[in-house]
Amino acid sequence: MDRPTDTSRTPAPVARYALAVEGMTCQHCVARVEEAIRAVAGVTDADVDLAGGSAQVSGGQPHAVIAALEKVGYEARPRAASAPSCEATPAERPSTSTSVAAMDDAYRIDIDDMTCASCVARVEKAILAVPGVSTAAVNLVEGAAYVQGGVAKDVAEAIIDQGYPARPAAAARPGGEVRLRFATALTAEQRQQVEQRLQTVAAGSEVRWAGDNQARLTLRAHAADYLLILRQAGFDPVLEEIAPDPYLAQEQQARYAIRQSLLRALAAGLLGSALMGAMMTGLLPHVEAGSALSDLSGRGFWLAMAALTLLTMIYSGRDYYVGAWKQLKHVRANMDTLVAVGTAAAWLASLLLILAPDFVPAAQRHLYLETSVLILAFLQFGHALEVRAKARTSRAIGALVALAPKSARLVRNGQEVTMPAALLQPGDVFRVRPGDAVAGDGVVVQGSSSIDESMLSGEPLAVAKTSGDEVTGGTINQSGSLLVRVSRAGADSTLAGIIQAVKQAQMSKPPIGRLVDRIAAVFVPLVMLIALLSFGAWMAWGPQPALPFALTTAIAVLVIACPCALGLATPIAIMVGMGRAARFGILIRNGDALQSAADISHLIVDKTGTLTEGKPRITAIYPADGVSEEQLLRWAASLEQPSGHPLAQAVLASAQARAIAPLPVTDFHAEGGQGVRARIESRQFFLGRQEWLQELGIGCSAEQSHRADALARDGKTPIWLADRQQVLGVLGLNDPVRHDTPAAIEALHRAGIQVVMCTGDHPDTANTVASQLNIDTVHSRVLPQRKAEIVAELQARGHTVGMVGDGVNDAPALTQAHVGFAIGAGTDVAIESADVTLASDSLTSVAGAITLSRATLRNIRQNLFGAFIYNVIGIPLAAGALYPFTGWLLNPVFASLAMALSSVTVVTNANRLRFFQPMELSTDE
Secondary structure (H helix, E strand, O other), X not given: OOOOOOOOOOOOOOOEEEEEEEOOOOHHHHHHHHHHHHOOOOEEEEEEEOOOOEEEEEEOOHHHHHHHHHHOOOEEXXXXXXXXXXXXXXXXXXXXXXXXXOOOOOEEEEEOOOOOHHHHHHHHHHHHOOOOEEEEEEEOOOOEEEEEEOOHHHHHHHHHHOOOOEEEEOOOOOOOEEEEEOOOOOOHHHHHHHHHHHHHHOOOOOEEEOOOOEEEEEOOOOHHHHHHHHHHOOOOOEEEEOOOOHHHHHHHHHHHXXXXXXXXXXXXXHHHHHHHHHHHOOOOOOOOOOOOOOOOOOHHHHHHHHHHHHHHHHHHHHHHHHHHHHHHHOOOOOHHHHHHHHHHHHHHHHHHHHHOHHHOOHHHOOOOHHHHHHHHHHHHHHHHHHHHHHHHHOHHHHHHHHHOOOEEEEEEOOEEEEEEHHHOOOOOEEEEOOOOEOOOEEEEEEOOEEEEOHHHHOOOOOEEEOOOOEEOOOOEEOOOOEEEEEEEOHHXXXXXXXXXXXXXXXXXXXXXXXXXXXXXXHHHHHHHHHHHHHHHHHHHHOOOOHHHHHHHHHHHHHHHOOOHHHHHHHHHHHHHHHHHHHHOOEEEOOHHHHHHHHOOOEEEEOHHHHHEOOOOEEEEEEEOOOOOHHHHHHHHHHHHOOOOOHXXXXXXXXXXXXXXXXXXXXXXXXXXXXXXXXXXXXEEEEEEOHHHHHHOOOOOOXXXXXXXXXXXXXXXXXXXXXXXXXXXXXXXXXXXXXXOHHHHHHHHHHOOOEEEEEOOOOHHHHHHHHHHHOOOEEEOOOOHHHHHHHHHXXXXXXXXXXXXXXXXXXXXXXXXXXXXXXXXXXXXXXXHHOOEEEOOOOHHHHHHHHHHHHHHHHHHHHHHHHHHHHHHHHHHHXXXXXXXXXXXXXXXXXXXXXXHXXXXXXXXXXXHHHHOOOOOOOOOO
């Protein structure tokens, strides 16, 4: 038996924080941003997400990182993060550390995410360390600091560096606002009565009316208390949280961006098409050298067209030109540079021809005005399609957010009130009726029901819940009514943790993605060099007239080589893949784990709780001579009572079924992977493996050994009970194989993965189960420390090893493996040591995680192949590689269309992962 013997602590991670970064348009930008961040003193790691416009940074000072990004042309700002945890209790939380009243000249700094006394002390220490600061009073309830001396901006930066979002504020910031909405309009007298009632709840409860039937309320006490006091006065308003939905805002921004891109594409497309059509039909005048600039039937007309084209370019391509200018100021180049240079070159060449026709031979007088705007038309249209496709990738997070319940039926002071679930606090009690979503994480205090937990585990069967059982916010109550006490709320809830984990995972990059970053860093300068070489080659050796050929090829090279597709190939696939995995209860921590999981060749699993149901039952009892079955079971149950192991629960359940009460024990001790020992009425007892008893010098009879072997051959686990002198009996435990395990192992085999079972069970038991399930390799009687050694042995042979674990004893093996899978029922230590966390404890989730990783990596490779091949083929074509053989040159207009479609193709291909089914395993790569 594998039994936890101790707990372990992992070292505190390097401080990690998030920044929103604006102005990134391609993978070249990503490389530049990462380079700037990593150059800041103290920064140890940085992950930049192009699609999400953000960066995760480890180490360094946030304000210093922001300043470094601004220097290279990108705007950045901090993103609020979860507050650090601490051990302070509510009773230890002070309101202020210094008297605010004594600070006449103080200014205020608003601070988010402070939760306890440790937070207050940390913030106060940071403020007092700022030069010039003489006094600081930190108010936990108000979420603010009042400071004398120093510079407000420096103080805010010091607080940000400690991990708390902060900003100077001129006015008091409310402790939290909600909206009170009344069914009917209130009279002035009624509104005054409402205000008076609210003030009785807590001083400073500010009310601001927005019409006759709704008001904003600044909370200074529990939200439910305000509702109850108004109900007593005869009012029954609805309380609404004032918090914008970030995903709704993102969707609105996406719709706005799509609309703007389409309008810009339309403007440029109409002008470009009109010019091209009119020129092809011969309706427009020629550029004659003898024509005056004021002649509207000659050069004057084209000068007006050049001005109109310039205005259209400014409207339709403003973002590209602004971005290119920012890069130029820092002697940099990116996608915007290519577009800006290409379109500007076309327009300037046309303007030169209009202003000085004699400078260009008559045979070479070709205008590119339609080219400069049609390029922008196709780019903007492609951008609209790209934004639309990228918006779908963020819906995975939005779908998780949508699972969070919006309201709760809070039971307070014997009354039930409906309020926003986001305002629940630990210790609150809420009611869950049949069909309702559970409002928050908590423990059932009354009632029994069945809960649909498929949103977490993917398991379709409801789970029975009764008093003392834990429930998770967002799961669905199917039958009975429950009263639940909140244990975790807000950012500490399970669903919030899942959402945060998915966000972080979506921003990570696998090793293949980091290779792309290095390539992209030199891509744009290389393309510009190729464009210049192409121009020079056509001017030197091209056919006459050379200038139109040289301009056409140079512009086409600049436009077709946009690195958008290359930059989007990895992050888009990661975002969609990680979001899809979360929908199936699979949380992959980072890109390294994703790529390693896709390469797994050997998967090590335990038997109990992974291959089997984890709910063993005693099916045989063989007492020694002179010992009754009841007495044997009573001793065993007494020894197992302090243990939380699944086998212990089976013994206790069997004793309870026979109405056998356990006896009190003393000196209880668990031996990892061996068994337990304790004293019952001053008599020493041992319960565990036969080998352990033999090591203790306790032998058994041949008959007892024969019975144990027979149990093992039947797939049952023999458990031995003994005292200091002799074996007192053997218990046979049967843990049925999970119904979905055979299909999962078959799927793993189809994917080319060998399954290795490591168990502490008897060899016959292990081999029986392995034979039933067609497991490749079996290691029996394995102690916990041996699992890590088995992992290392397989790695030494060159295999990529995955490890599935659920307990403290599995942590070393989980850490040693290339990829550690922690099942949902595992301990916190196992989960912290793992690379992949599974909400379900079924092997099907492991198989699903592996195949989804493979599908995501396959998608990334497809995207990268398409992006690279596109550039490898497109750039030579644009430079005129086929002209000597076919006389064909790529028009810059069609180059822009091809470039836009390449990005759309990459994003569309990544979105195919949204329809992926994890159990549809395939070896196709």
